[in-house]
Amino acid sequence: MTDFRTTVADTAVIAKRNFIKIRRVPEVLMFILISPIMFVLLFAYVFGNSIDIPGGSYREFLIAGIFVQTVVFGATFTGAGLAEDMQKGIIDRFRSLPMSQSAVLIGRTASDIMYNVLTLLIMALTGLLVGWRIHTSFLSALAGFALLLLFAYAFSWIMAYVGLIVPSVEVINNAAFVVIFPLTFVANTFVPSENLPTALRIFAEWNPVSSATQAARELFGNIPLGTPEPTVWPLQNAVLYTLIWIVLIIAIFAPLSAHRYKRARS
């Protein structure tokens, strides 16, 4: 077999293993199924009813933000999965096998795309139930979901690296919370960023979470009429700026993780 075919075949074997695992661990399945529903309902009814956006529906404005926040949090799953494999010594087993050395990482991040597809599907359905609508074309909406998946995929690589250097599931979960929570809140996910204090506003404007949210809103047609045009470049070119971040993150963290994996010892 050629190197490429080996990598593809081994990746499939690893991804299959991760799927079996999702089925076997009910807590994970619950997390995948329940938490997105919970987030949509919580935000839609708790904040959605108390905040008004002139000329539009806050609930529609909110949904894209919840999508982004949930898939970014979902990347923790990648890191936790790898950390668990390190802890349990399974990485040692894989590293002693004549398999493609990148398959464990690619298989991991690939199966987490499927996990995000499922999460987005459930959130979208819940969103539709509470009054969220797509006001653009089918293709544009598809592009919106594709962008969200790519964005999540990039974050998976960051967390893969973290999972390899901090081989403890508990630490990963806590660390992820401390980093991801502010990252997804100091953004335009839940409130328009113009109202933030200056330092936070600047951070929010350049935060890729903001541009991903802005891009999703544009592609789903969820920007209320009369909303002032963004004044900063990242939000004026939200799709492009988000894509740049995606490429940048993968270009940095995929090789870093691969290098780290080769030296990993559980």
Add this chain to the structure above:
Amino acid sequence: MKTYGDVIALAGLDLAVEEATVVGLLGPNGAGKTTAVSILATLTMPDSGSAHVAGIDVLKEPEEVRKKIGLSGQFAAVDEHLSGFENLDMIGRLYHLGRQQARTRARALLDQFDLNDAADRPVKTYSGGMRRRLDLAGALIAEPPILFLDEPTTGLDPRSRTDMWTVIRELVTRGTTLLLTTQYLEEADRLADDIVVIDHGLEIAHGTADELKSMVGGDRIELTASSLDSVQAARRIMESFAIGEIHEEGRAHKLTVPIEGGAPTLMKALRALDAEAIDVVDVGLRRPTLDDVFLSLTGHVAEPDEDSSAQPESTETLAL
């Protein structure tokens, strides 16, 4: 040579394993056994030195080495959410056996290792012994010519340990080359053709079990007295029979006396003890064990040892 920070895990080890033989790497915790195996199994890069497995340079062509080896680690590296069959099938696929071959091998090994009934249950439900057998089965799935078993029975109950020994002995009769690490002297004695004793990352002795035993002389009288006083009295009497240093375990009121002449010497010793009316609780003659070897070589018994400092020395050459 391999160091972790200031700790020298492996200082100097020269190891060569003949094809189709079993070499036992024997030493206490922290002696460097696992480090040696992880270098040979391509998991760790040594800081200096060289290693060859099946004639292949481990440092230059690790991918080629991985095709020839099977590794079964100290901690059973199987996925506990997968069933036994799924674990083996996965490993078989990653050895590139092909879908059909991987399945056939997985079933055959589950059968061979008496895991048939549990084959489709998640490994989470397995006992420690079952996990170890499954882990070993994983190492065997592609029938690699060279096998590394890192402490295959550590933490197992005596029954599972004996089962594991049976399995390993069967493997060896089929011509597998095996490097086994263990902290159990009995295990090395039973399984290994050749034993390398290491401590603090250095080889301290090398030979067959018999050779190592003859290094520490002939038979031993083991004697337990009823009190500390009678141990002291017994010791004075036994001095005249001893051909080497008498080892005393004070709290257990126990003496180990190296002697020559076997049973007749024991009889004479007993008569001498009886003449002084020393209260002997238990006495017996035994052949030296590897415990005696370890004791006489390292000055301490083969017990878990936390002290892992070592003198830096030459580089090591490892070859299989």
